[in-house]
Amino acid sequence: MSYPIKERALILAVESSCDETSVAVVENGRKILSNVVASQILSHKRFGGVVPEVASRHHVEQITICMETALIESGVSPKDLSAVAVTYGPGLVGALLIGISAAKAFAWANDLPLIPVDHMAGHIYAANFVTPLKFPSMALLVSGGHTELVYIETEGSYKIIGQTRDDAAGEAYDKVGRVLGLSYPSGKQLDEMAYLGQDTFHFPRAMIKEANFDFSFSGLKSSFINMVHNSEQRGEKLNPNDLAASFQQSVIEVLTVKTLHACQKYPVKQLIIAGGVAANQGLRAKMKHDFSEKLPETELIFPPINLCGDNGAMIGAAAFVEARKGHFAGGDLNAEPGSSFSEEF
Amino acid sequence: MNLLAIDTSNQVMTVTACQDEKALGQIQLNFSKNHSTTLMPAISSLMETIHLKPHDLTRIVVAKGPGSYTGLRIGVTTAKTLAWTLKSELVGVSSLAVVAAQCKFFDGLIIPIFDARRKNVYSGAYKWKKGRFLQVIKDQHIAIKQWLTLLQQMAEPVLFVGEDASLFLEEITEFFSEAAVCKERTINIPNGLSLAQLGMEQQPVEDIHGFLPAYLKLVEAEEKWLETHNDEGKNYVERI
The missing domain is CATH 3.30.420.40 (ATPase, nucleotide binding domain)
Structure with missing residues (x-):
């Protein structure tokens, strides 16, 4: 699979690995057009830490509204997009599966390639918005x-x-x-x-x-x-x-x-x-x-403080690199809660 | 109406496509609980085979629960994302009703059973009356003994259906005869056509974003927290 050549490479990026549901639209890996982050901190505060089942339930509540808001705020319509990116791991399996299910459904419905992104690579690529x-x-x-x-x-x-x-x-x-x-x-x-x-x-x-x-x-x-x-x-x-x-x-x-x-x-x-x-x-x-x-x-x-926490924009930035490597996924993409992006060393 | 119906609430996964009353095709799997890897490939291969494009779909139907929490979330998230982005209707159907509706032949209370562990079940009571499918007692998470006591008081013939019903044979036979437990394998597993049929008749949801699985049970940590706190319908998720 490859990337449809468009003037602006626009990626819709989805992140749900822990207690934040986030969706962003990123242009050419360097420009954030929108970055919607729905934080569950107030919920998990009740328990003194993240309760995985509670996190998964909140993600289902938030996921499509975050996707819609990210598209509206970026002024981008699905047909303008080049690809959909999603965090596949590491993280909480139940939480990851919400972003993955939504990203796969959206990619299929709009005939877009799907780019699986490692959460840690995302954190690194938050720096790409600085320099x-x-x-x-x-x-x-x-x-x-x-x-x-x-x-x-x-x-x-x-x-x-x-x-x-x-x-x-x-x-x-x-x-x-x-x-x-x-x-x-x-x-x-x-x-x-x-x-x-x-x-x-x-x-x-x-x-x-x-x-x-x-x-x-x-x-x-x-x-x-x-x-x-x-x-x-x-x-x-x-x-x-x-x-x-x-x-x-x-x-x-x-x-x-x-x-x-x-x-x-x-x-x-x-x-x-x-x-x-x-x-x-x-x-x-x-x-x-x-x-x-x-x-x-x-x-x-x-990275700026608002990009240090989990967010979709960083996933969008890292996705451009994965796309250049030709790294795409099919409808069978699964969550890999314990994945590691490290190569043998 | 081009309808796509999805059920991932338990081990059986069904994906069914219908054009109005006509069933165009169905994929049914019963081999793993990992619907994450099988659901989208099933949807895309079924749709391709019957020459439908995603945007041809006008209604998405999903078995909304109860069932396996992860399974429900995969199905509901997929369904609501499809309905939202394809601008189609979304209908949520009780996963218990899907199995119960398969017992049209039975004159009495139809009791679908899903195991909820620790001698609890997800169940409800349904009935076919003059060709109409009715819910008699709402779906709930309940201790099996309590549920059987309640059903006995209804003083009507009952039929327990679903693959999990036989797990409670011992308890059920304390209250009813063994004949009350359905042994018919073709009826005990959910059929996508049953879901599609129910989904065709039901009204679509008004708020697709707000549509959620019917877990029928709070998370244990929340239950404990509520013992000592007041919830007051607070919003726990905020945009940052």
């Missing part, structure tokens, strides 16, 4: 579900060179936030508290000295929780801002040091920091500071 990606390039993907370093030697080739062995960084933020009585998701609030506090607790920096690019955050989470519980038992109240600052300092130091080492071992033109945790101000400041000192030649790209 065109140059290769080789490195990406640090940090979110509630992932913490990985990805080496991108050429366009569309992804190699995971390091990843978390337990909790994702964003997951640790949410668990620690719960102990401090913050509502889910607590990353933004912890970031703000950290700004006001000091690193007085000196939590461990897991795996920072090891000669690999893997991460671990469950030990940090445990020492944080123990610290808080022990002080509670003694009847002491620790300064929450200092706790937040100490936790955040440990996370961002490990992320920055490991990323810096990775970029020293694999020289790259650009470093892309993507995923929900890429919105963290502390992380942004530390990365900028350390890279300007040690690797000033490397261009740092942080």
Whole structure:
């Protein structure tokens, strides 16, 4: 299958891998014509985290209205489109299946090719809306579900060179936030508290000295929780801002040091920091500071905050690369909840 | 009217196309629960075989539930997307009614049964009366014992249908004779023609975007949450 040649390559992109239903129309991989994001955060707040069955039910409520709104806001009609793109994994299987079912039905009804997109490639390509990606390039993907370093030697080739062995960084933020009585998701609030506090607790920096690019955050989470519980038992109240600052300092130091080492071992033109945790101000400041000192030649790209979370636009951007690779799917496309875009390395 | 009917609510998947009263074709599969990989290929190959284009469709019918949550969502999402983008009508039919309507020969209460685990069922009560198909008791998620007690009080002949009915043979025979359980395989699995027929007679939904599966059961986490909270019809999804 190939792409119908049209003057403007317009892709309708659908993302439903977790708790956001999102549909975008993207032109030539670089321009967002619309990007509708329906967030379920208020719902999952009730349970302190994402409940997969609840997420799937919300996606069915939202999917067609998001598609319609994305088309209306972009001023694009189905016959103007070149293709439909959809996230096929990784993510929650029930959630992925809603976007996939809708994208397949829409593609068939309008006689359009279907492009399957990896969710993590989408996060990387959110950077393409800031500046065109140059290769080789490195990406640090940090979110509630992932913490990985990805080496991108050429366009569309992804190699995971390091990843978390337990909790994702964003997951640790949410668990620690719960102990401090913050509502889910607590990353933004912890970031703000950290700004006001000091690193007085000196939590461990897991795996920072090891000669690999893997991460671990469950030990940090445990020492944080123990610290808080022990002080509670003694009847002491620790300064929450200092706790937040100490936790955040440990996370961002490990992320920055490991990323810096990775970029020293694999020289790259650009470093892309993507995923929900890429919105963290502390992380942004530390990365900028350390890279300007040690690797000033490397261009740092942080996607705008509204493109750091899950969204359809990033899927649309990554879809252009997949289309160029000739990567299309048929009506039998299935969700791959545990998919990995990494090639053998 | 060019109608396409979809049922993915349980293991059996049916895709049926009709032109007014005439059935043009049907694909029925009974081999996997993964309707995600089989539904669209079935739709496109059936439509191609009978020389219909997507835009020829004027009505989409879907078995809306109850049934397997994932299966229902695949069918309903596909159906509502097709209806919306093809600007066709959308009709949701009870998945239980599809099986019940296949028992036109029976004079009494027709009780379709889907297993809902832990000795619960999805069921309802239906009846054919003078050529008309009627719902007597609404579809619900209910403990099998409670359901059988209630049906016994109706003091009418009953027929339990559906592949899952035999799973409750022990419970049913405490209340009714074994003859009340339908053993006819051709009747116990949902037929796409039954769905198409019901879908032809029903009124289309007014709000395609708002159309949802009939799960007939809240998510457990929500049930627990509601024990201590008040819902007040709050909107939990917002555009950001």
